[in-house]
Amino acid sequence: MSEPASANAPKPSSSVKLVLLGEAAVGKSSLVLRFVNNDFQENKEPTIGAAFLTQKCSLPTRTIKFEIWDTAGQERFASLAPMYYRNAQAALVVYDVTKPSSLTKAKHWVAELQRQASPGIVIALVGNKLDLTNDSGDASESAATENEFESTPNADEAAGEEGEEQDVTPGDARKVPTREANTYAEEEGLLFFETSAKTGTNVVDVFTAIANAIPESSLKTGRGTGAGTGQTALSGRSEDSRVNLGDRNAATAKEGCAC
């Protein structure tokens, strides 16, 4: 495997599988769409046809390429395949700050991830639809609870007024207090953000924080091989018998009998 790059060499690039979880209609796909295309669609149809999206995230010392997996609705009847969690190095568990039941569901997913996913997985709890609350700007103060990433300059992103009190206030659609979700995130060792896919508030910050939180040791240049699954046979000598079926079209020149 490659050594850490010297100053002149290009930054090392690693792929990270990131899975999305959360109740229907909390804005999972919208968050990703904002991150990947910096775009937002009002009244978006439920997700169909998106296999997975990729987006690069450039850090000072390395580049992370996120492979973002959507559940494709398979979680609706508790029928998510083990393949979904397999080798996931990061997870975005999304709830809707205006819908308390979606936080309950999010806690269920966190428990499921702790049971099924690789032990070293980085989990970010994200309260979305911050634009529907009165304090749509200051939520990121509570962000990035436990990683080295400095999430300092947030005031300039603010679209709304200062929310002195973070608890539910009249005329505000917020039903999940920031403090409640933050406390839970701290207990479980999760990254925590409140975001708005609609305005873009904090969206890039979530992914940057995740990228920073993934231990260097678990990053490999290959695809999906970094997660701490307890499998070590993937590296080194055995690597040479991997086959890349995606390259088949190039290889069809070999077609015809080789006798």
Added chain:
Amino acid sequence: MEEIAPEYDVVVLGTGLTECVLSGVLSVKGNKVLHIDRNDHYGAEAASVNIETLFKKYGNVRPGEEPWKKYGRVNDWNIDLVPKLLMANGELTNILVSTDVTRYLEFKQIAGSYVQQGKGPKATVAKVPSDSGEALRSSLMGLFEKRRAKKFLEWVGEFKEDDSASHQGLNIGSCTMKDVYDKFGIEDNTRDFVGHSMALYQSDEYITKPGMAVETINRIRLYVNSMARYGKSPYIYPLYGLGELPQGFARLSAIYGGTYMLNTDIDEVLYDDSGKVSGIKATMKDRDDQSTAMKFETKTKKIITDPSYFPSKAKITGYLLKAICILKHPIEKTDGSDSLQLIIPQSQVGRKHDVYIAMVSAAHNVCPKGYYIAIVSTIAENDANHHLELEPGFERLGEIEEKFMGPPIPLYEPLESGKQTNIFMSKSYDATSHFETTTDDVRDVYRRATGEELVVEGLREDQQLAQE
């Protein structure tokens, strides 16, 4: 609880590989699919299970014992229930590539393909030659025979069905494979490994049946071309086990709008006045609390199903014998290969059907380091002593840590095409060592269910994606 639509174009029962491929393809083509399995996991008969599930399934456990505990983390084990491998140039590989399901899976080569000659203490194991050059170096043949085999394999390589100049004067459409072997003066031993470990026939019927020459030659070409693709063996295998394959196709289906319900029993199948299926009544069980089961009814135009959901509409064509063996060492005389197929041709051990060994290991993320999973299988020829029928395979394995062997597995086929009822049934996974017959079955069910031929090339290209 989420809503179930009042009507679907197709309800698919069972999440085996055949059903998942069909579900994926039908969803991509715009059908509204509801896919149900009575089990709480994907894969049905084609699942991969962990070692605790395997112990429990085969009843090797006395009350109070937890014998799987000494095998490390149970979830580090992904043990296939069906012993099959993918041909690198085979049809399943084509379908995986043209549907982009390869994006969810990683594949590795199987390290070697071997064949046994002789039996008992005198048995030898040799690599199956992959081309005419290897044939010349093979220990399987004497000097003169090697030259004949080289000539034969070169001819197979140049063979074109529609060019009679390449047919060596044989009437290839109607002659037997025996005629072909005789023409090249191929000895019995060579016929054995060519027919069984390259053309992958399980019995010798193909030799004397008229008109089988072209199929045999095409099978040898598939083997040789698959071999040439990556070099070590003609086979590839998905990391984490074959159970990843149905999951990959289920994801494809879901991405195109397919709805998935595991852990769901079919209570009743509803028919209209003409005897065609019109809907189902079903119950989704709760994993933890059986009292919160959800009953529902929905309409459908068609059902695609594995044989287990309609036993009265299926017939048994034979029985497969299978033993899953856990080893702590690679198989002797196979160069320490981390994975392999080893074929024991029937003639070598006085049987009518070959004995197969398929072995994978930690190199494929199916077990912890230091372990090997070997599945010995054959077609049952007797009503008793099944253990004895697999014995030639066990002899090759040496010391076996754990052996899981259930009763003979019935192989089912549908009794009728499904035209009368619009219920279209697949076949069981047969005894062949690869998925070529499975993809034949996918095509057959697809043809019966839609009236069209399945074309997978460019399948996803003309489909409208919601985003990307």
